Amino acid sequence: ANPDFALAAARAAYEAGARWVVLCDTNGGTLPAEVGEITAEVIAAGIPGTRLGIHTHDDTGNAVAATLAAVDAGARQVQGTLNGLGERCGNANLTTLIPTLMLKEPYASRFETGVSAEALAGLTHASRLLDDILNRVPNKAAPYVGASAFAHKAGLHASAILKDPTTYEHIDPAAVGNSRIIPMSNQAGQSNLRERLREMGIEVEKGDPALARILSRVKEREDQGYSYDTAQASFELLAREELGLLPRFFEVKRYRVTVERRKNKYNRMVTLSEAVVVVKIGSEKMLSVSESLDETGSDRGPVNALAKALAKDLGPYQAAIDDMRLVDFKVRITQGGTEAVTRVIIDSEDGQGRRWSTVGLSANIVDASFEALLDAITWKLIRDGVPPVAVA
Incomplete structure (x- = not known):
């Protein structure tokens, strides 16, 4: 609002010994061209670029572009956050800025970021690890690190x-x-x-x-x-089946899911989901029962109960699936009306950081979920090289 006052304040801070003077686009509304012009004006006013930083927000979707405009104009400190986390629409995304500065010209040959090539190769893992810690679904369309960043369908x-x-x-x-x-x-x-x-x-x-x-x-x-x-992962299983390369680890003989509404000891109505799964491994049948209550005593639903029951006791395969967990569950209705068909996509992850997706389809959401769950476990067993149990 008052450029002269802002510049005087920045100069006073610099002359008083401030290590860095950082230009902040706090409301995220300044476009890249103007950010570049302002940065150049501040440097021309006597604050060297080697002591000048830039802090942008993504309210117009330009946080990364505005940051690069400031760098082009001479700023030498970049502020941002991993995965662009921040107030409102977020801050400049470091998972986009860092590889751009390291891999793209004219930046790659001009600047040293302090990030090694080996560390850069861990960027995707770091991005997904943060999402995992925050219990967020990773943005598949994220530049550089998204699951779709290097996907080619056509x-x-x-x-x-x-x-x-x-x-x-x-x-x-x-x-x-x-x-x-x-x-x-x-x-x-x-x-x-x-x-x-x-x-x-x-x-x-x-x-x-x-x-x-x-x-x-x-x-x-x-x-x-x-x-x-x-x-x-489901596609891989389909292809293996057609090629005669799909192992048969176990057979599901039956399963049942119930959802009950009842009053608890505090006279409050609660929901309780329970699943029973019977599988045959080799010549042995195994029965598993599981409820969907979490550590707080809250019901997590019938699909959760089914997943817990299926993974509760798979005998000789148990060690291979103990580190497996579901990280995302998506439901899409593919047809409308009373003949609606439900498509379920399940994302799974294991202790090695591998993530894979499976699909199920049915008029019944539980059946669709179970199909995707079975694919997820089968893919994991194949990838871990687990041999199927022979029928006695």
């Missing part, structure tokens, strides 16, 4: 990536600890499919009839309402 894109990654990838995903994903859908071609199978460790010759069968089955199931864009 057939032309995916085919080009295999020939020259720079056609659709502006950096090597590994530089920030991320990885390329080629989602499978009915838009995919055989070149996409073979590359996706190769990434799973499955080599299939070009022209193998199984490729056409897999694509046909993906199309058929997506027409029913399934989606494999993000549920890559």
Whole structure:
């Protein structure tokens, strides 16, 4: 509101010995061009860029761009937060700023950030770890570190990536600890499919009839309402089944879920969900019962009870799934009216930091959830190299 007064205050702070003078776009409304102009004016007024910082907010979606504009104009301290956490719309996102300064010109050859290439390769893990600590779902569309940052669905894109990654990838995903994903859908071609199978460790010759069968089955199931864009673990199981490479770890003989409303000892109405699951492993049947109460005594719902019962006792497989947990649960109604079909996407994670997604589909949300849960456990057992128990 009063540029002259603000500049005088900044100069007084600098002359009094302030280590850094930081320009703050507190309401987040200043656009990048103006931030650059203001930064240049402050430097011209006698405050050196080596003592000048920038602090921006993302209220116009320009926090990173405004920060870079200040750097271009001469500022040499950058303030931001991991994953852009901050008041209102957040602050400048360090998971975007750091790799941009380190990997993009003219910044990469001009500046030293103090972050090593080895540390940069841990950026994606750090971003997701923070979300995990805060119990937030990671932003899949986040630059550099998002799960979709290097995903290539369209057939032309995916085919080009295999020939020259720079056609659709502006950096090597590994530089920030991320990885390329080629989602499978009915838009995919055989070149996409073979590359996706190769990434799973499955080599299939070009022209193998199984490729056409897999694509046909993906199309058929997506027409029913399934989606494999993000549920890559379920796609892998589908492909393995068509290739005759899907182990049978156990068989679900039956399951039951009940939801009861009743009064507790304090005469308050409460909900209690309970699940019973019977599985056959080898020649042995196992029964597990679980409620959905959490540590506070609150009901977490029928799907939670079902997940706990299924993972409660899988005999010889138990050690492999003990570090597995559900981190996200998404429900989508794919048809309207009384014939509605429910699609469930479940995101799981294990102690190694691996995260995978599975899909289930049914008119019954519990059935859809159970299908996705079964896929999640099966994928985990395959990835851990657990051998299936032979039938006696």
